[in-house]
């Protein structure tokens with residue numbers, strides 16, 4: 001049976017990348033303040049030097065540093081006050097080593113000055129300023145371009161835009177940002193037993209968990225959900241819903257019906273709509289009965305019905321494409337060994353106990369397993385597991 005011709009997770013991702021590259025390559029330009037949380041689609045480069053003038057970081061007297069050398073309480077330097085800088089205005093003064101200009105914090109440094117003495121270290125006697133401390137060249141000054149130089153790279157392509165990036169872009173004169181447009185989704189939950197939230201359940205029925213988990217993840221990734229629906233085990237209804245879904249979205253997600261039971265219609269529906277099945281069966285645990293197909297250029301993923309499998313496979317297959325900056329893993333000590341089947345990449349939920357990761361075992365049909373988990377560790381397919389005491393990577397949910 002085809003089902004058992006499993007494809008590795010890496011190979012499955014390669015297939016998605018190769019066949020659906022245009023789905024993941026869309027870009028748009030948005031105003032700076034709307035770019036928060038999005039991913040940069042090109043390198044962002046400063047248009048200006050920041051600051052655009054040498055400025056003081058303190059309230060004080062701009063001087064030539066050399067004119068304060070050796071200054072102390074007992075032998076202060078005496079300088080002639082030439083004037084005062086005004087905030088937001090050009091400082092047109094030029095000083096020599098016998099002169100100073102008062103500059104407020106953020107004010108422009110006059111020509112000739114290369115340091116600022118804080119007012120706490122000064123005494124004013126008419127037009128004479130006595131400075132009782134020495135300063136080094138550059139002290140209390142932010143030089144032109146010290147924060148950003150024109151053409152500095154502010155963010156590489158493919159990075160998540162965070163509040164501090166937005167401020168840096170504003171400083172660098174960036175008003176619009178080119179960002180990636182994540183593919184849009186449509187979710188179909190299948191199964192006669194699956195009922196919508198709020199339904200009075202009859203014996204044998206269950207509440208649709210997967211479309212809620214998957215919708216939440218789609219939202220968390222910043223993708224648009226174009227719709228979601230529930231379909232019983234009926235091939236024609238399923239085909240109709242798939243047709244509707246691929247018209248309005250880039251990626252159609254089906255939950256359930258991916259296995260080989262007599263009512264598992266996902267594969268048939270895809271084929272009868274003129275689509276292609278590229279993967280049926282993935283060497284991953286949980287989630288072996290996963291389907292990857294395409295219908296009219298749209299990516300169709302059939303996720304296993306078991307709620308843990310549905311969520312883990314969804315993350316495993318798509319996170320690299322949609323959450324490009326998913327962050328580093330935590331390096332943790334494994335408290336207890338984990339056995340895995342060689343040839344299958346295993347996604348193992350864990351909880352945290354101090355610096356330890358503790359494996360959390362349970363059935364893939366039990367969603368509360370993930371509710372308790374902090375994150376998961378991944379056992380590569382060429383390993384038989386991890387030993388207690390191993391240092392493992394843990395990704396937070």
Ligand SMILES: Nc1nc2c(c(=O)[nH]1)N[C@H]1C(S)=C(S)[C@@H](COP(=O)(O)OP(=O)(O)OC[C@H]3O[C@@H](n4cnc5c(N)ncnc54)[C@H](O)[C@@H]3O)O[C@H]1N2
Pocket residue numbers: 189190191193194206207208209210211255256257258259260261264287288289303304305306307309364365
């Ligand atoms: N003979 C075999 N049977 C099964 C195998 C196998 O290799 N050989 N694999 C098992 C594994 S592993 C999984 S996972 C499931 C996948 O089955 P399907 O994708 O066809 O899913 P269903 O049979 O429709 O449902 C499985 C399970 O999940 C519940 N479910 C379905 N949809 C939802 C939903 N939206 N929210 C919550 N729970 C849902 C459903 O009621 C079933 O209990 O196949 C095994 N069988």
Ligand code: MOO
Pocket residue numbers: 285286287288289304306309310364365
């Ligand atoms: O593969 Mo199933 O998805 O292990 O529960």
